[in-house]
Every structure is written in structure tokens, then in C-alpha cells.
Amino acid sequence: MVQRYVMSIDQGTTSTRCILFDARGRLVSVAQREHQQHFPRPGWVEHDATEIWRNVARIVPQALADAGATADQVVGLGIANQRETTVLWDRHTGHPVGRAIVWQDTRTDAMLEQLAREPGAARVRQLCGLPLATYFSAPRVRWLLERTPGLRERAERGDILFGTLESWLIWNLTGGAEGGVHVTDVTNASRTMLMNLRTLSWDDELLDFFDVPRRMLPEIRSSTEVYGKTSRVVPGIRIAAALGDQQAALFGQTCFAPGEAKCTYGTGSFLLLNTGQTPVLSTHGMLTTVGFKIGEEPAVYALEGSIAVTGSLVQWFRDGLELIGSAPEIETLARTVDDNGGCYIVPAFSGLFAPHWHSEARGVIAGLTSYITKGHLARAVLEATGWQTREVVDAMNADSGLALSSLRVDGGMTADNLLMQFVADVLDVPVVRPMVAETVSLGAAYAAGLAVGYWPDLEGLRRNWHRAGQWLPAMDPARRDSEYAHWRQAVELTFGWMRPGPAAVAPGSDLVDVLLADHHRFEQLLRELRNTAADRPALVAELAAELVAHATATDRILGADGEPFADELLAVLDGDDFEKALLRLETVVDRHVRAEERGPLNELRATMSTSDRTGLGRAFAAERRRQLDLRCGEPGHIRELGARLKL
Numbered sequence: 001m002v003q004r005y006v007m008s009i010d011q012g013t014t015s016t017r018c019i020l021f022d023a024r025g026r027l028v029s030v031a032q033r034e035h036q037q038h039f040p041r042p043g044w045v046e047h048d049a050t051e052i053w054r055n056v057a058r059i060v061p062q063a064l065a066d067a068g069a070t071a072d073q074v075v076g077l078g079i080a081n082q083r084e085t086t087v088l089w090d091r092h093t094g095h096p097v098g099r100a101i102v103w104q105d106t107r108t109d110a111m112l113e114q115l116a117r118e119p120g121a122a123r124v125r126q127l128c129g130l131p132l133a134t135y136f137s138a139p140r141v142r143w144l145l146e147r148t149p150g151l152r153e154r155a156e157r158g159d160i161l162f163g164t165l166e167s168w169l170i171w172n173l174t175g176g177a178e179g180g181v182h183v184t185d186v187t188n189a190s191r192t193m194l195m196n197l198r199t200l201s202w203d204d205e206l207l208d209f210f211d212v213p214r215r216m217l218p219e220i221r222s223s224t225e226v227y228g229k230t231s232r233v234v235p236g237i238r239i240a241a242a243l244g245d246q247q248a249a250l251f252g253q254t255c256f257a258p259g260e261a262k263c264t265y266g267t268g269s270f271l272l273l274n275t276g277q278t279p280v281l282s283t284h285g286m287l288t289t290v291g292f293k294i295g296e297e298p299a300v301y302a303l304e305g306s307i308a309v310t311g312s313l314v315q316w317f318r319d320g321l322e323l324i325g326s327a328p329e330i331e332t333l334a335r336t337v338d339d340n341g342g343c344y345i346v347p348a349f350s351g352l353f354a355p356h357w358h359s360e361a362r363g364v365i366a367g368l369t370s371y372i373t374k375g376h377l378a379r380a381v382l383e384a385t386g387w388q389t390r391e392v393v394d395a396m397n398a399d400s401g402l403a404l405s406s407l408r409v410d411g412g413m414t415a416d417n418l419l420m421q422f423v424a425d426v427l428d429v430p431v432v433r434p435m436v437a438e439t440v441s442l443g444a445a446y447a448a449g450l451a452v453g454y455w456p457d458l459e460g461l462r463r464n465w466h467r468a469g470q471w472l473p474a475m476d477p478a479r480r481d482s483e484y485a486h487w488r489q490a491v492e493l494t495f496g497w498m499r500p501g502p503a504a505v506a507p508g509s510d511l512v513d514v515l516l517a518d519h520h521r522f523e524q525l526l527r528e529l530r531n532t533a534a535d536r537p538a539l540v541a542e543l544a545a546e547l548v549a550h551a552t553a554t555d556r557i558l559g560a561d562g563e564p565f566a567d568e569l570l571a572v573l574d575g576d577d578f579e580k581a582l583l584r585l586e587t588v589v590d591r592h593v594r595a596e597e598r599g600p601l602n603e604l605r606a607t608m609s610t611s612d613r614t615g616l617g618r619a620f621a622a623e624r625r626r627q628l629d630l631r632c633g634e635p636g637h638i639r640e641l642g643a644r645l646k647l
């Protein structure tokens, strides 16, 4: 009998892989090629989309040849890809407009600061599930349209197409300028900031907000269905699935049911929790994203904790600092010492993603003394991945109200035993790794195989999952707590680092102005609340959010205690004996405003340079905005903060 296979292409940040799988989910052949990383300026990261396409054109025939197979033995192709990376190209010539802007790139930071002040900014997260951050595609499209002469007109005429990498590859594989299919899938579309999470279609309000012409956009399709057949490279293969790589890993780890989660450790690391058929909006810095959509079935959603820099910190240690010759050597070097010697590395190379979302943060090495050796630094590099996972898991647990009981892992970094043990230690739960570590590719293959009937159902796929490795927690709780406290201290040092030059300083970014503006807002809202004809519930909700955002930013950015007000605020929100509760709240707010304006604000004016005040003001405003985005004024959140910050 002729053997049949499923083919997958995993178009990742550093390389592209083509793998053939058999019906039992076993890997039959692999072909892989790396592409160049371009860092033209600090914070900029680019790829050449043509180079990536050429790599695909080489590895697909190679994977077939290595398996001794022909195209007619391939039942379908599934594509998984690095997400958010943005390519624009000319539909007539097939040439990309400049290089692709990669998900790690932070060039849109200043533009996002501006956008955050525009009306409609608060709606963005509700519509697309994502915070305003440099990570996503829409700000990049706008940036390119604004800065490339004539491009907007060409886009509006329909001559320019936008896509993430799966769109680019599908268009090229199905004919390119000669009839290529311009599609994306829901998971990739959910990372653009342009798709409405509930309707799963491009949203006019979001298109308006980011000023992106609809004509550039691909058609949104489900994750598993036949989009077309290849007519180039190896003609005749059905393209039957596409998913963002992290969603593909969720699928490959068979996290099909609500409550199941995985974390993939590659260039960055991404923890996804299946939340079922309803999108859950996070109040703790997680993203809401589409997990997968099988054909005509309803979409399945996920909460995601994205960490920008994990494996790429190891790469930087190897290529930037040249302290090791290969990635696995980091473990050998780290094992030359017993601990980190008090040293912490916070790799905020692309700002900080989940749960912080500080685009203006930049990395630090903290706790340096002359005792520190390269062994300690190697430990700190690995530990950075562990602590970042811990922050994300804490936030995920807080959002879901459940404690994660074990973590399924995959990706290149899971080869590192010291790291996996550290992750189990800091999470205090078992960490398990499946037999097939190529979970992204496997997930894309599963999705394609399902679409063409190669595999009948999800249950059959579950049976292919086998545990290959497990790490159990063994760290002393007191040590865990004290080291986590040090880590958090180091994280706070990264906030507010990117200070704008004088020309870019927005009016009102001085910390004193930012704090005063908050005070004026409290007073105005309290005044409006005195009016019995006003929409009091709306005003109370707004005041609650403003107060909590201000207090949290004061704690996180300035390291100062605010006035306790949680009880008074909860009483007002509760509505019982409203007038009395309002009076008590007014007293507390008034006391805070007077105390801060008399003391610390005057001191800041006298003792801190303007540029330092601007840096802190921007960090404060960013944190405040982040809290507002997280709907921080809800009673549950206030109770939790009340206990944590002694509010």
C-alpha cells in the first residue's frame, strides 16, 4: 500500500522547517533553513520575506526527497508561522515593500503613545482582546503607510497586499502574481488588532482607528479548511490548515478542552490556556486570542501570556557577548556555579510583554558585584525564563481563578534540563514534555490532517500524546519567595527607560503634570457625583478605575504607598447609603491630593531633573493606562489590590 503523509511548514522567527508526519504522528523527515536577522537600528528587527520564500522553495522538495515521497503521497499541507510579523507586497510583481517588520520590533512605540491619547483607544482592547503595544501588526502597517511615499495611495487602489507570514507563503505557493490566494486564518488575524474577536471579521472601528485600508487585507478563513492547491515549488498539494505557531503548539499538545494549557519555549515563550467558546477578557495582562477554529465549528479561544525574550537571550549570550559557542553550552556554564550569586537579568529587549506591557522598558543586569562570573550570568540568563514564566502563570491563575496544576512544555529550550527544573521549582508544579518536541509542526499537521479526513477526530489525536520527560518541584519555599522578590525588584528597574528627546516630549509627560492631571480628574468626578441627576453608576465606575490606576502606578513606578481607600470606594460602589459613603471617599481622596501636592510634588520639582521627571512621567502614564485597559476599577480587583497594596 502507498504510504500517505501530512506535510507541515513551521515558519519561525529564526528558521523555517518542513516536516512530513505519518498517520501515528511520527516524524518521517525534516528539512530546515535559517534566515538572516536584520537589526538596522536599536529596537528594530527585520526579515527578508523573499529569503524566507526561497527557503520554503528549497526545504519542501528536500523533505519529500528525504522521505522518498512524491507530492501525490501528501494528503495535505498545514502551515504554522511566527505571528504578527508584517509583510506588505505588490500584488502585480510579488515584490515585498521593504523588509518584513518582525514581532519583536519596537519602532512603533512613539506612535502608540500618540494613539493611546486618541478617542477610541479604550475600545481597542474590548474589540480585539489586545493592549496597544508594539508587538502587533496594525501599528506596523500604519507606520509603513505613513512613511513610505505613495504607499497609501497604492494600498487604497488595491495594488498593495498585507499579510503575516502564512498569507505571504500561501499567496506564493498558490501562484503569486498569477492568481495567488490572499487569505489568513482566524488565529493569525486575531494578532493584527484589526479583527473583531466576536464576529471574527475585520472591524470598521479598528480599521478607522489604525487607518488601514480594507482592500489590503486578506480574507479571514478558519484554521482547518482547504484554501487552495500549490501550483509552485511542488505543485498539486492541498493547503489545508494555517495557524499562528503558538496556537499550532496548543493544538499539537492536544489542549483541546477548556482549562488545558501549554508553554512553548523558543525565541520567545508563549503560554496559552484554552478557555472554550467564549472570549475571556483578562484583567491581569494576558491577551485574549483565538486558539483555533475547525472548519465550520465555533472558534475556540485562549488566554495567552506572551514573553518576548527567552531563547533569544541565550542567542544574545552566544552571538552578542560571545560567552558560549552554542545554545546548549549555557547549561554547562550555568552548572559551574551553585546559584546566581545575587545577579538578575531582565531581558526587556523589546520592552516587556505579559503581564507588564511596558513598551518603553529596556533590559537591565541587576545585582552586579565583583563576585559575579560568567557562570552566574549564565544562571541569570536561564532563570530569567523561569521568573518570566512565573509572572505569567501568576497572572493567568488570577484571571482564571484556578491554580495551574501542571505545565505542558515544548520548544527548543526544553532540551535544557537545568532550566526545566528551575521552571518546575519556581512554579511549584510539575513540568511535563511530550515525546514529539516539534509541537508547532505537529499541530499544523494535525489541523491539515483533520481538514482532509486523514485523522477522523480530536480523540484520535489525543491518543498520540505520550509523556517523554517530567520535572518535579524541589525548591525550598522561602528561597523561592525571596528570589522572586528580587526578580520583581529588578523588573521595576526597567520601567520608563526609553526617554524621548526634547522634540518628542509630549506636553504633560512631566511626572508632576501627570500626577496633577490625575488629581484634577478625581476632583472633577467627585464634583459631578454630587449632582443627583447625573449618571452616577457610570461616574462611580470611572472614578474607581482612575483611583485604582493611579494608586497602582504610584506603587509600581514610584515605589510609594498611596492613601488607603479600598473600603471607602467599595462602599460607594456598593451603593448602600450612597451619600454617606461618598462623603467618606471624598475625605480620603482630598487628604491624598493635599498631602501629595504639598509634599512629594514640590520636592520632585526641586530635586529631580526635567528629563528624569519626564522619564518617570511616561512610565507612570504607561502603567496607569495599562491598568485602565485591564478594567482595574472592578470590585474583585479592588479587593485583591486592597489586600496586596494595603489600600
Ligand SMILES: Nc1ncnc2c1ncn2[C@@H]1O[C@H](COP(=O)(O)OP(=O)(O)O)[C@@H](O)[C@H]1O
Binding pocket: 012, 013, 014, 015, 265, 266, 267, 268, 310, 311, 312, 313, 314, 315, 327, 328, 329, 330, 331, 411, 412, 413, 415, 416, 419
Ligand atoms: N539547551 C538549550 N538551553 C537553552 N536554550 C536553548 C537550548 N537549545 C536551544 N535553545 C534556545 O532555543 C531557541 C530555539 O528554539 P526553537 O523552538 O527552535 O525556536 P523558534 O521556533 O522560536 O525559532 C533559541 O533561541 C536557542 O537559543
Ligand SMILES: O=P(O)(O)OC[C@H](O)CO
Binding pocket: 011, 012, 013, 014, 081, 082, 083, 084, 103, 244, 245, 246, 266, 267, 268
Ligand atoms: O517563531 P517563534 O517560535 O519565535 O514564535 C513567535 C511568535 O509567534 C510571536 O508571537
